[in-house]
Amino acid sequence: MEIYWLLGIPLAGGVFLALWGSRRNAPEINALFSLLTLLAAAALTMRIIAEGPMTVGGEGWFFIDPFNVFLVALTAFVAFTTALFSRPYMRIEKEHGRLNDQRLRLYHSSYQIFIAAMLLALTTNNMGILWVSMEAATLATVLLVSLYRTPASLEAAWKYFILCGVGIAQALFGTILLYFAAEKVLGSGGTALLWTHLNGVKAQLEPTVLQLAFVFLLVGYGTKVGLAPLHNWLPDAHAEGPTPVSAVLSGLLLNVALYAVMRSKVLVDGALGNEGDNSMAGNLMMGFGLLSVVVAAFLIKRQTDVKRMFAYSSIEHMGLVTFAFGMGGPVASFAGLLHMTMHSLTKSAIFFAVGHATQSAGTQLMEGIRGLIKTNPTIGWGLMLGTVAILGVPPFGVFASEFLIITTAMHEHPWATPFLLTALGVAFASIFGKVQPMVFGETTLPRLPYQPALTPVFIHLGLVLMLGLFIPPYLAAWYRQAAHMLGG
Amino acid sequence: MFLAYHLQVVNLLAALLLLISFAMLSQRRITGLVTLFAWQGAALSLSTAIVAWSTGQHHLYYSAALTFILKVLAMPWYFYRLVKKLNVDRDVEPMINIPTTMLIGIALVIFAFNLALPISQMSGTVTRSTLGIAMASVLLAFLMMITRSKAIPQVIGFLAMENGLFFAATSASYGMPLVVEMGVALDVLVGVFVLGIFFFQIRETFDSLDLKHMEKLKEK
Numbered sequence: 001m002e003i004y005w006l007l008g009i010p011l012a013g014g015v016f017l018a019l020w021g022s023r024r025n026a027p028e029i030n031a032l033f034s035l036l037t038l039l040a041a042a043a044l045t046m047r048i049i050a051e052g053p054m055t056v057g058g059e060g061w062f063f064i065d066p067f068n069v070f071l072v073a074l075t076a077f078v079a080f081t082t083a084l085f086s087r088p089y090m091r092i093e094k095e096h097g098r099l100n101d102q103r104l105r106l107y108h109s110s111y112q113i114f115i116a117a118m119l120l121a122l123t124t125n126n127m128g129i130l131w132v133s134m135e136a137a138t139l140a141t142v143l144l145v146s147l148y149r150t151p152a153s154l155e156a157a158w159k160y161f162i163l164c165g166v167g168i169a170q171a172l173f174g175t176i177l178l179y180f181a182a183e184k185v186l187g188s189g190g191t192a193l194l195w196t197h198l199n200g201v202k203a204q205l206e207p208t209v210l211q212l213a214f215v216f217l218l219v220g221y222g223t224k225v226g227l228a229p230l231h232n233w234l235p236d237a238h239a240e241g242p243t244p245v246s247a248v249l250s251g252l253l254l255n256v257a258l259y260a261v262m263r264s265k266v267l268v269d270g271a272l273g274n275e276g277d278n279s280m281a282g283n284l285m286m287g288f289g290l291l292s293v294v295v296a297a298f299l300i301k302r303q304t305d306v307k308r309m310f311a312y313s314s315i316e317h318m319g320l321v322t323f324a325f326g327m328g329g330p331v332a333s334f335a336g337l338l339h340m341t342m343h344s345l346t347k348s349a350i351f352f353a354v355g356h357a358t359q360s361a362g363t364q365l366m367e368g369i370r371g372l373i374k375t376n377p378t379i380g381w382g383l384m385l386g387t388v389a390i391l392g393v394p395p396f397g398v399f400a401s402e403f404l405i406i407t408t409a410m411h412e413h414p415w416a417t418p419f420l421l422t423a424l425g426v427a428f429a430s431i432f433g434k435v436q437p438m439v440f441g442e443t444t445l446p447r448l449p450y451q452p453a454l455t456p457v458f459i460h461l462g463l464v465l466m467l468g469l470f471i472p473p474y475l476a477a478w479y480r481q482a483a484h485m486l487g488g
Numbered sequence: 489m490f491l492a493y494h495l496q497v498v499n500l501l502a503a504l505l506l507l508i509s510f511a512m513l514s515q516r517r518i519t520g521l522v523t524l525f526a527w528q529g530a531a532l533s534l535s536t537a538i539v540a541w542s543t544g545q546h547h548l549y550y551s552a553a554l555t556f557i558l559k560v561l562a563m564p565w566y567f568y569r570l571v572k573k574l575n576v577d578r579d580v581e582p583m584i585n586i587p588t589t590m591l592i593g594i595a596l597v598i599f600a601f602n603l604a605l606p607i608s609q610m611s612g613t614v615t616r617s618t619l620g621i622a623m624a625s626v627l628l629a630f631l632m633m634i635t636r637s638k639a640i641p642q643v644i645g646f647l648a649m650e651n652g653l654f655f656a657a658t659s660a661s662y663g664m665p666l667v668v669e670m671g672v673a674l675d676v677l678v679g680v681f682v683l684g685i686f687f688f689q690i691r692e693t694f695d696s697l698d699l700k701h702m703e704k705l706k707e708k
Contacts, residue, residue: 128668135675139682146686151693155702157686162642165679166633169649172672173626176653180611180661188545193665206610236705 002044003056003064006072007119009036013112021105027087030108034076034083037115041076045069049478053485055125055196063125063196066481067337071259072122074341078251078348079115081456085352086111086244088453092359093242098148107147107242114140114248118256127193130260131168131175134224137253138164145241156236163233164224171220174264177213181206181271195263202270210271214281217264218288224257226315227288227322228295238311239364243355246307250314251348255340258318261285262325262486285326290419292319297423301430305364306354309434310347313390316427317343323420324405325486327412333483335404338471342397342464346390349460353382356452357438361445366434371443379448380439382457387435389464391428396461397468494542495614501535502618505655506597509628512648513593514586518577518640522567525644529559532651536658539615547666548658554673559651563680570684571640576697582635589635593628600624607660615659622659626652639690639697643683650676 013033017026044064048054053065064072090107093099099107117140121133138161146157179193185201186192198205219230226234238246265281272280296316303309317339324336356379361369372380389396392403402424410417471479508528515521533555540548571577582589600623608616626649633645650672657664664672687697694701 126665126668128664129671132668132671132675135672136678139675139679142682143685146689149689149693151702152705154686154690154693155705158639158690158699158702159705161683161686162633162646165646166630166649169626169646169653172650172653173656175668176657176660176664177607179657179664180607183661184612188662189665191665193668209607209610212607240705 002040002047003062003123005040006037006044006076006123007116009033009040010112010116010119013037014109014116017105017112018109021108022101026104026108027083027090030111031080031083031087033112034080034115037119038076038080041072041119045073049474059191060125060194060196061129062123063194064123065485066478067262067485068122068259070337070341070478070482071255072119074255074344075115075118075122075252078344079248081459082244082247082251082348082352083111085247085355085453085456086242088450089244089352089355089359090242092450096359103147106143110140110144111244111248114144118252121256122259125194125196127175127178127195127198127263130263131172134171134221134257134260135168137256138168138224141237141241141245141249141253144245145237147242147245148240150240152236153240156233156240160233160237163230167220167223167230169220170216170223171260174213174216174218174220177209177216178264178267181209181213195267198267199270202267203273205267205271207271207273210268211280214264214268215284218261218281218284221257221260221264222288225254225261225318225322226292227319228292228315231292231296231315234315235308235311238314239305239307243307243351243358246311247348247351247355250311250351251344254314254318255344258321258325258340261322265325266486279328282326282328285322286413286416287326289319289321289323289326290416292316293323293423294419297427297430300427303434304366306358306366306369306434306438307351307364309366309431310350310354313427313431314343314347316423317347317390320402320405320420323416324408327408328486329408329412330480330483331404332408332412333486334479335401335408337479337482338397338467339401339405342401342467343390345460345464346386346396346398349457349464350383350386350390352454352457352460353379353386356448356454357383360448366438369438370441370445372439372445374443375445375447376452378454379452382454382461383435384439385461386457387431389461391431392424395465395468397464397466400468400471494538498535498538498615499618501531501538502621502655502659504531505535505625505651506621506628509625509648509652510590510593512644513589513628513632513635516580516582518571518580518638519568521641521644522564522571525567525648526560526564528648528651529555529564532655533560535655536663539658539662543614543662545662548663550666551654551658551663551669554669555654558673558677559647562677563647566680566684567640567644570687574687574691574697576638576640580636580638580641583637584635589631593631596627596631597624600627611660613659613662615662618659619656622652622656624652625655628652637699639687639699642699643680647676647680
């Protein structure tokens with residue numbers, strides 16, 4: 001039952017805000033719908049914790065297990081805090097004349113539909129509907145990336161649409177191949193693409209077809225995860241869109257795309273019958289993941305735009321998670337899930353702080369942002385702590401998950417550790433070196449004339465800190481169950 | 489014998505589909521491209537209907553009707569209107585000259601047939617021999633997207649790719665489950681309308697739909 005609320009609320013929110021979104025209190029309505037979605041997600045999570053995995057509706061249209069319910073909770077939570085952040089933020093953008101009521105209506109409506117599409121992607125049991133909702137999530141955000149209508153933002157949105165469109169067309173072909181293999185075992189019709197059905201018969205699926213299907217699915221959804229060398233759209237879309245959009249793209253959409261890859265991986269591993277060390281899907285993911293980490297780390301060094309730099313950092317972290325899931329096994333999968341959570345929370349917090357920093361400096365170029373700690377201490381501290389957290393400094397949670405990933409890599413795939421450590425080191429040096437003067441340097445910047453909306457930043461960072469110091473036993477048990485779902 | 493006759497028609501339509509893909513590669517005018525796209529949709533829809541009739545897969549009728557309404561009527565109409573409103577129908581020079589593009593196209597077709605061979609051998613459908621053609625038209629559409637610098641041809645290339653994928657689904661496994669096909673069609677429809685809005689934005693900002701103006705965002 002909760003599932004219908006979960007999907008219905010943001011969808012209703014999207015329609016409502018499309019019709020009445022130019023009212024003055026639209027940002028509050030947006031936050032209210034996000035809060036209701038979060039409550040529905042919480043109710044669903046409680047039920048899954050109490051009752052275990054379940055399918056809902058008809059022949060099992062929705063499937064919820066510990067793996068996706070954890071992403072549902074995370075998505076609803078970050079969507080809510082982002083809505084809180086965007087309320088004052090977008091109002092200021094409007095006062096600066098970068099947006100008008102019309103565009104804000106588009107923004108609020110698309111925001112809700114985007115959340116609905118991601119939640120549908122996470123909860124659906126049908127691999128075809130998963131594809132449909134991933135594409136819907138892209139479409140909902142294309143016009144958000146170009147919201148400012150600057151030449152650069154239009155170019156970024158076009159690139160986003162075409163590259164993700166082509167990518168996702170590959171995923172559609174992968175889905176067709178999957179159906180082709182499934183139909184032989186399960187018979188044709190609507191149930192042959194249901195993940196639970198497929199999972200039941202995965203050992204009988206034609207291995208060669210599944211292998212080919214996985215390559216297409218990985219390339220297709222991998223484009224949306226931002227895996228190198230398919231990552232070109234990501235920095236542009238993150239840098240040119242409004243900051244709340246950057247936060248949800250980076251913190252949520254990438255996770256959802258990776259979720260789609262993982263669901264496919266479980267099937268392929270089952271069909272090929274080689275889980276663990278010589279899993280073809282796992283090796284491919286490790287390769288793409290490692291390449292993304294290295295490429296992103298070295299590109300971070302060359303960035304001048306602060307949002308672009310943190311976009312590359314997202315590629316790096318998604319690469320790390322992909323690598324961890326590629327290794328497989330209980331510890332690596334656990335670490336991957338933990339890292340996904342930490343990255344979502346930390347990166348969205350950083351984008352919130354960066355958003356206000358760029359508003360006060362009037363530029364996204366890092367050389368224009370100086371000495372935040374003197375003029376706007378809360379923004380400065382938010383940015384500094386967020387940066388320290390994302391770079392994996394203890395005691396923040398990112399340290400715990402990175403430590404687990406690297407120690408597992410040392411143990412199982414020692415050849416990969418030098419690459420990982422070098423990349424993390426380079427990323428650390430470049431990001432820290434660039435953020436330090438932004439926070440502590442000499443400044444002529446004026447103080448922000450209004451109160452920045454930084455409560456979400458400190459809530460997120462507080463959670464990351466807490467999880468770094470102490471993971472409550474029920475949460476750990478939950479992650480372990482989820483890791484088990486991934487075949488760990 | 490009865491079945492074989494229908495199959496021949498399907499094969500003929502498949503060949504037409506491939507020919508149209510090549511014609512699209514060589515077409516310089518945008519309205520011409522839209523017309524070809526409509527014909528490709530018609531061939532796809534007709535062949536899907538024939539497969540539905542000859543194999544008794546009733547859900548394929550819906551899929552054929554959906555293709556007809558969307559890809560033969562709605563989208564071409566919308567594109568004609570866009571082209572007229574935006575006033576962009578001039579001859580365009582592709583980035584690689586047309587004979588070279590054609591040669592690359594032929595190579596792609598051979599590659600596609602080789603790629604499709606193992607899958608079509610495993611398939612139990614009567615239409616499996618057309619899988620290679622479906623793959624080829626996907627790759628040709630992809631080639632068109634790469635070689636065109638204008639926004640509308642790129643989008644038509646994208647939609648032609650979608651056509652190829654649908655054809656692949658029909659020939660390998662008699663289409664996808666209906667709910668998925670409806671979802672995909674909805675996405676494509678929404679996508680085209682989003683792009684319509686988007687074109688006007690691009691036009692307003694750049695005063696042209698040429699994507700050569702949009703090459704500023706690069707790594708220095």
